[in-house]
Amino acid sequence: MTLDIQNVSKTFSGPRQGFFGRGESFSALDGVSLSIKKGASFGLVGESGSGKTTLTRCVLRLETLSAGSILYDGADIHKLTPLQMRRLRSRLQIVFQDPYASLDPRMTVHDIVAEPLVIHSDVVNLNAHQRTERVLELLLQVGLRSEHLFRYPHEFSGGQRQRIGIARALAVRPEFLILDEPTSALDVSVQADVLNLLHRLQQELGLTYFFISHDLGVIRYICDDVAVIYRGKLVEQGPVADIFDNPQSDYTRMLLNAMPDPDPDLSPFRKVEVG
């Protein structure tokens, strides 16, 4: 197991009431367990409020756990020293959802993608010129061009910004990539390109993906296994084909039915034309 989430729970304490009281606490995650093997493409399906964002924050140790543990390669993430944690961050990276918010608007593309190389200079050990070369290599790998090197994020489209985010995540050659709704904010045609890119990169670089999305079509396209999360609990998990063709839980069934298909004949508002 590369990533092992064991019985994780996370409760947020409620808002302060009066001087000393606290309102009802909110349980974001309740006994979530899942395992991701090396090289796998694992999907997490959930709607807003399901806890999927909280789970990614827990994996990245941006939140503490109320119960349970998360192990990466056998080591408990939440018990690592700051130095060990920083080392871990070079192996476990994340691509964010919002291409308009995840890049520092005041930094050039070069600096954005080079930043992980600077932060982890003890592991990576490149001088400034070598860093620039590596940045260029990464940009080409994600389908951008050398003239983009010193531009600012606002000069790019959503799809291009997302590619920059992917390049940044790949800079220190991580093994494990968390992708938090990486294509949800993109136009449909751009989404297709980025999905194909992600697929290609996984093959070329041997990455393990933890892919979070609310879009079942996207999950089906890129993942081998999937878990469905609803209100902080995992509702079912298994190979993608099984879950999609033979959903066991009502919630999954409801999700599958609610997905709008671009085929107008399949619309629930229309009767299929006869003949």
Next chain:
Amino acid sequence: MTQTEQTMSVAIPNRNQSARLENWSRAFYRFRQSWLSIIGLTIVIALIVIAVIAPWIVPYPEHVVGGTNTGAQFQPPSANAWFGTNALGQDMFSLVLVGSQVSLFSGMAVVFIAIVFGTIVGAIAGYFGGWIDEVLMRLTDLLLTIPSLILAMAVAAALGTGVWNMIIAISITWWPAYARLVRGEVIVKKEEQFVVAAHALGANWVRILGKHILPNIVSPIVIKASLDMGFAILTVASLGFVGIGVKPPTPEWGTLLSGARSYMPDYWWTAVAPGTAIFLAVLAFNLLGDGLRDVLDPKARR
């Protein structure tokens, strides 16, 4: 490796300065839209230039270092003395021009020190939160509860006369407002996705604050600073008026105004000259600040 060979053959473009330049010219285009802001900017630049070269362009340089000409006292504005003369026969125009040095630069020094100190306190309080935040903010609140002018006077009185003591005194009352502002901005920016991204990349707090958060909160600080500048100059003048800070013969708008008190309204030019200067400076900085806010405020943008 073929990948590296491929990149070797691709030229690395020069660090493109034109993107930065384009940003600036866009910003200036927006700024230009308001003619009031242009007026403000022009006057501010003029004042600063005048303050720098004042000693060399004044018509009566001897008057500004204490020379008197009692025979020519209380002359109304004329071709010889554009703003008239005061009780000692000194040319008001020269005095006001050189007075701008102390007033303007003291005002700027105050704002600068307040920004530096206030930003440090506010950034640390906002970023770390918890008891650090509580302690720092209670200290800030404490200073905010004391009326600034009184506090400045008390500190200046304790430290003694002189420009620098006055500047320190006023700065002590000025920084809390910046600390509050910066703390609020840092708290908001802390949750932005690119900051979370930096955290997830493994950046430590120094890097996150210094490279990601602070550069992105420059706008509100600059806006506040330019609006504040007018009031800082006013505060310097107020202290001068009350007799704290600069001592004659060094001219300063506040002390000039104070000296003219007893001669109103007969020799009105002795008060109107420095008063107009103060008014002009405060107005110009206000207009400039408004213009900058229209340009830099993200809600007004796009």
Next chain:
Amino acid sequence: MTLLDIKNLNLAMTSYEGETQILHGIDLKIERGEIWGMVGETGSGKSLTGLSVSRLIPSPPGRYLAGSIEFQGRDVLKATDKDMRALRGRHIGMIFQDPTTNLNPAFRIGTQLVDVALHAGSADPSVLGLVKGASRSELKKAARRVAVDMLDKVGIPKATERIDDYPHQFSGGMRQRVLIAMAMIGKPDLLIADEPTTALDVSVQAQILRLIHDLVQERNIGVLLITHNLGVVAQVSSHVAVMYRGRILEAGPVGDVLKRPKNSYTQALLNSVPTTHTKRGELKGLNGLVPEVSA
């Protein structure tokens, strides 16, 4: 009479770069009972077209170079501000994209609904079920009653109690329903919905689409549904217009356009949507395709 007839609409917008033409010769006819899906990607001009119908694009920076937008026979582009204010809310209802920012957080939703209802009712008391010459207090009472009815109709449970709640007390889906209620309360003839379900969960989206569909069935209104989501368009619209860079590439009944597309861009868009049946490697994207645009 055609409900909405957009003829040869050409719009230019001025910015730092100068004036650029955004819409090129848009032609669109919407009749009552039709749901027109206007589909396109970012920059296609679909939102601007929708805003133009209510003349919500301020005149700098926008400038109409040519064309007309006839709503029930009258050209909206030539109408006075007073005429437009009478149309908006009463005859044309608009739903914008983000329900969080489109409701005033400081006021109860009841207040906001009644506000819209009164605006429509003062011009035409029949909207509230009253006759001309009704007094102010009668109008207010009727407006409140209509507001509660409308909330109920859009599926907000316990409408009589919830009408006094604040926007933050509602979930995203509920807020969008409130916005639909606000758009429909003046009994408009035309509903313009700009990405009404983009910010919502898929399950809520299905409910909102059903709501729109039912409203059309009951009241025989016309709907202009602007979205980038082909699935949404396929599900609920009767007709589709595909937009690219300010031009309509093809338009027609939804079955024709989506199942037998004539334009390669439409086909490419359809190829870009992963369904639960798409096999890996099949997704095509645009592949550098630049659609042929007939001059």
